[in-house]
Amino acid sequence: MKRVLALLLAAVMLLALGACAKTPAEDPDTNPGSTTDPGTTEPEKTELDIVTIPKLKGIAWFDQMIPGGEEWVAKNGGTFYQGGSATPDSALQLQALEDAITQKVDVIHIVPLATEPLEITMKKAMDQGIVVISHEAPSAENVHYDVEAFQNAAYGEHLMQALAKEMGEEGEYAIILGSIQAQTHKEWSDAAVAYQKEHYPNMKLVADYVESNENQDTAKTKTQELMKTYPNLKGIIGCSVIDPAGAALAVEEAGKSGEIKIVGTSVTETSGKFLESGTIQMISLWDTKQTSYAMCEVAKIVKEGGTVKTGDNLGAEGYESVVVDGKVIYGTAWLDFTAENMNDDPYITK
Missing domain, CATH: 3.40.50.2300 (Response regulator)
Structure with a gap:
């Protein structure tokens, strides 16, 4: 019996010594600077491959969407490019949408010539995990959100x-x-x-x-x-x-x-x-550069599993405090120009 007690006492002492020898770096619960503490790590960037498909390419209104997307990816990572056709043709726009799905992009931005002909294909994109954000299409059903400059x-x-x-x-x-x-x-x-x-x-x-x-x-x-x-x-x-x-x-x-x-x-x-x-x-x-940036931010929120709420700031001028009604996000972003202030137009090539 004495021998057993001695062995038990020795085992207890060894365990105590091991606990004393443990350094704070090995115990995340006692080390406030531990890199394993999820509360102190910075969130990873959500890098997205984004294609924007306007009504037609080659005019200032829709080409202005490109620098908005490029500015967003410069801050967040990923790629941004324009698809579609220089001809305003619903069939060609539908083909551009199909092409984007085939290319397995992360996000599709689309400004429909007509919304209804695109609904089935937009649903196809969503079913494949692609985030679909529209503009000028508040009645669109098969999108995650539609972003509008105003009501x-x-x-x-x-x-x-x-x-x-x-x-x-x-x-x-x-x-x-x-x-x-x-x-x-x-x-x-x-x-x-x-x-x-x-x-x-x-x-x-x-x-x-x-x-x-x-x-x-x-x-x-x-x-x-x-x-x-x-x-x-x-x-x-x-x-x-x-x-x-x-x-x-x-x-x-x-x-x-x-x-x-x-x-x-x-x-x-x-x-x-x-x-x-x-x-x-x-x-x-309205400045479609700002709209494009806001659409990118919305896509990021969706991709990360979040939702856009009334009062949210999407980081673009005119979209600092949006109103959300169902799937439609409204900014307050129209601008008026006359002969007196026309040189302030953001679409003028500087």
Whole structure:
């Protein structure tokens, strides 16, 4: 029995010595500087391969999305490039979407020419683990989020307020949009007309919305037809980037500059000379560089398993405190330019 007790005592002493010999570095619980403490490690960067597919390539409006994405990846890692076609064709845009899926990118940014034809393929992308973020498509179903520069109704009302001011709140007007299937253009137009009916009863929409198909020559031809059919036409709202300029060409050729007022969405590169001549009274826009950056930040949040909430700051101008309604994220990012401040347009090549 004494021998057993002695052996047990020796074992206890050895265990005690081992515990005393253990250094703090070997015990993360007693070492506040331990590198194994998850509370002190920096999160890893989420490097993403991102492709943006605009309505069409080669115009300043959508090319401006490239530096926004490049700025984001410079800070966060990954790659950013533009896909799609220089022709505004829904079939070509659908093919670009399929190509992106085949290339196994992490993120697809898309600005649909028409949302519905892309829904099945956008779902295909999501099913394969690709994050899909849209712009100018708030009704899109098969996206993680849609990012908008502002609420569409507010922007449509804003355009109508500008046109009514120029027209003296009376007279006939028309609306040109890129496509009746372009959801944002349709929503701006509907809101503008509703606002006019409520606030400017002496103004009148003379015809159904006119489609330019995102083509300046078509916008010009359609405006010529409007002026011929409605000789008392006093105002035009253009929704796509090229619509105000196309309308202005027709108005100038008809010798009616200043007589027919033009406002709408555009950039100085496209419409600046008409602002200077007084044929276009005002253009509104948002900086798609900032939108693109915000879309990248949203994709990162989604990829990391998070959600975007009202009040979140997406790190881009106009998106410092967003409003989230379902899948749609709204900023407050429109900008107005006239002949007086047109040189401040962010799309001007410096």
